[in-house]
Amino acid sequence: MSYKKSLYLILALLPVILMLPVAFFTMDTSISKKLLALLLIVLVDLILGGYVVLSKIKLEFNQLIFMTITMAVVGSVGFMMQDFGYLYMPIIIGVMLIAMIIDVQLAIVLHIGLTVIVSLVVDQGTIFFAYYAVVGIVTGITVNFAKKRQHMLVVVACLGLFSGLYQGLLAYILNDLFDVIDLLRAMGNTALSIIIVIGSLPLWESIFKVMTPLKLLEFSNSDHKLMQRLLVDAPGTYHHVQMVGNLAERSAKAIGADGLLAKTGAIFHDVGKLKEPLFFIENQNGGPNPHDEIAAEDSAKIIIDHVAYGVKLGQEYRLPTIIIDIIRQHHGTSIVRFFYDKAQNYNDGVKYSREQFQYDGPKPQTKEAAIVMLSDCVEAFVRSLSEEARTLEKIQWIIDEIIRQKFEDGQLDECPLQISELKIIGGAFMEVYNGLYHERITYPGKVTK
Numbered sequence: 001m002s003y004k005k006s007l008y009l010i011l012a013l014l015p016v017i018l019m020l021p022v023a024f025f026t027m028d029t030s031i032s033k034k035l036l037a038l039l040l041i042v043l044v045d046l047i048l049g050g051y052v053v054l055s056k057i058k059l060e061f062n063q064l065i066f067m068t069i070t071m072a073v074v075g076s077v078g079f080m081m082q083d084f085g086y087l088y089m090p091i092i093i094g095v096m097l098i099a100m101i102i103d104v105q106l107a108i109v110l111h112i113g114l115t116v117i118v119s120l121v122v123d124q125g126t127i128f129f130a131y132y133a134v135v136g137i138v139t140g141i142t143v144n145f146a147k148k149r150q151h152m153l154v155v156v157a158c159l160g161l162f163s164g165l166y167q168g169l170l171a172y173i174l175n176d177l178f179d180v181i182d183l184l185r186a187m188g189n190t191a192l193s194i195i196i197v198i199g200s201l202p203l204w205e206s207i208f209k210v211m212t213p214l215k216l217l218e219f220s221n222s223d224h225k226l227m228q229r230l231l232v233d234a235p236g237t238y239h240h241v242q243m244v245g246n247l248a249e250r251s252a253k254a255i256g257a258d259g260l261l262a263k264t265g266a267i268f269h270d271v272g273k274l275k276e277p278l279f280f281i282e283n284q285n286g287g288p289n290p291h292d293e294i295a296a297e298d299s300a301k302i303i304i305d306h307v308a309y310g311v312k313l314g315q316e317y318r319l320p321t322i323i324i325d326i327i328r329q330h331h332g333t334s335i336v337r338f339f340y341d342k343a344q345n346y347n348d349g350v351k352y353s354r355e356q357f358q359y360d361g362p363k364p365q366t367k368e369a370a371i372v373m374l375s376d377c378v379e380a381f382v383r384s385l386s387e388e389a390r391t392l393e394k395i396q397w398i399i400d401e402i403i404r405q406k407f408e409d410g411q412l413d414e415c416p417l418q419i420s421e422l423k424i425i426g427g428a429f430m431e432v433y434n435g436l437y438h439e440r441i442t443y444p445g446k447v448t449k
Contacts, residue, residue, distance in 0.1 A: 078090070091118065092135060099141075099144060100212055143197070226317050234273050244379045249262055250429075275305065276305075279291065300336045
């Protein structure tokens with residue numbers, strides 16, 4: 001087992017270490033049953049730790065710490081509040097926080113495990129597990145719709161209503177009871193938990209340096225200072241990245257990746273072109289091309305350097321690490337093919353190495369970074385076409401060719417994209433271009449006022 005995976009396992013086991021003393025002193029039973037319950041808790045946590053280690057979800061150290069502390073605190077508070085009744089426990093706060101900040105699938109698995117652990121300690125009967133298992137899953141899936149603050153009220157109302165009705169039916173089926181007060185308690189618990197989670201997100205962002213959908217939304221706003229600089233100093237690049245953002249968001253959603261992250265990464269991926277904007281064709285506006293006056297290797301260096309400068313700007317403007325990673329990875333280790341071929345055709349007796357014309361990498365490490373790479377290449381090629389050549393058939397060929405080339409060049413080897421998803425991504429690209437370049441009906445006669 002690698003050092004990183006060992007660290008994952010240790011941190012995944014940390015919640016149980018923090019919870020065990022609280023569980024031991026809050027259990028109202030014999031010593032032998034307490035010890036058996038604690039043994040089962042350790043077993044459940046080992047299973048959860050194994051899932052974290054073996055899953056394909058890549059977690060940063062700060063995310064692991066956040067996950068660990070969230071699990072430990074929510075579980076311990078649940079233990080201590082057992083005398084108040086299960087409808088007062090803040091169990092679903094954990095699943096919502098982990099779903100919004102890290103990953104929905106991970107949040108649901110950890111929530112089920114945490115519900116088992118708490119049910120081993122608190123004496124609330126079958127209804128405790130039956131209630132929180134289902135409500136936690138539904139809440140974890142649904143809470144991300146509250147990432148836009150204007151949607152929060154709808155999410156609170158829907159989840160609160162679901163929790164109340166589900167609790168009422170469950171209590172009637174399991175205990176032959178129907179208590180309107182308990183129904184209202186269930187609704188209030190869920191609604192209050194959502195409000196606490198949404199309201200506390202800025203605090204967790206600050207303490208643990210984690211990124212939430214609400215924070216990403218702030219960065220995706222075109223009013224961001226870096227976007228305004230791009231609009232003024234490199235307007236062609238600005239319009240290019242907006243289109244790349246549309247392609248990336250649509251295709252990321254199509255394969256179940258994070259559309260907001262892909263879009264935000266896409267609109268910042270080329271900020272490094274602010275260093276030498278006129279050396280990039282989209283900013284030349286039909287004027288002279290400065291590359292015609294310099295050697296191919298110098299041109300390649302200027303093009304390649306926009307990635308490092310983009311990372312530097314991202315750090316200066318305090319962009320999230322996940323966005324800076326996309327800036328760094330969006331060309332992978334590709335070759336600046338045009339200038340490499342230009343150098344090979346000099347016939348000057350100089351042997352030009354491939355490394356001189358190669359981006360530093362790394363290759364894309366996430367689905368979102370790979371999608372930005374593909375979106376960027378597709379948009380750049382389509383933009384370079386003349387108006388007459390910009391047909392849907394030609395665009396389809398470009399999309400297929402770019403995806404094939406990136407795949408065969410190994411640029412997608414280090415990200416979790418599946419081969420079947422590449423076809424879906426290509427289809428999503430075409431949906432965007434179909435909307436832009438669909439055939440229009442030609443109407444006879446002149447348009448009059």
